[in-house]
Amino acid sequence: NAGVTQTPKFRVLKTGQSMTLLCAQDMNHEYMYWYRQDPGMGLRLIHYSVGEGTTAKGEVPDGYNVSRLKKQNFLLGLESAAPSQTSVYFCASSYEGAENIQYFGAGTRLSVL
């Protein structure tokens, strides 16, 4: 029972490099989310999706892009990484109608130098 799987677990980037974080869920959830968590702060929503082919902006979407080409996958892209994007990124998913009961992945720790 994998649940929500995030890859990679760790990554170090140089300023200006690009990368894609992958989130995969095997629970047939409609909704998927990307959050970031910084020291001393709670989780902040970056983007989310309410179904295959749909995406929407959250609280802090600037500098990120997302895609949901398949229902089970939600990709988060950083086109030109900046040191301010150093953070722990969490993906989550939920059923439609129970959006507030979210299942989280283990996180991706990203450092941008």
Next chain:
Amino acid sequence: DAKTTQPTSMDCAEGRAANLPCNHSTISGNEYVYWYRQIHSQGPQYIIHGLKNNETNEMASLIITEDRKSSTLILPHATLRDTAVYYCIVRVAVGEYGNKLVFGAGTILRVKS
């Protein structure tokens, strides 16, 4: 929007009940109370939620006062593995399509042997 107030930290002896309080005096009539926890270096984990009646599941019990201005999460027999940050979430903002969870600072629960 309802806000929550939780103690910064609490200690609990292993095997004893852990009672984590949360004040949410501005909660509106149709807002649920959600509890999540985050064990160090892991993603948040849903525990339980309720509206006005007390709730119990395999992880915990949730006691909500009659006026709904506060609640208490009870871990009946705390173990060392319950050491985590516990978040009481009341405000759930509705985005363009769905909801997002707003995590505050939470309560650091330390279970000690």
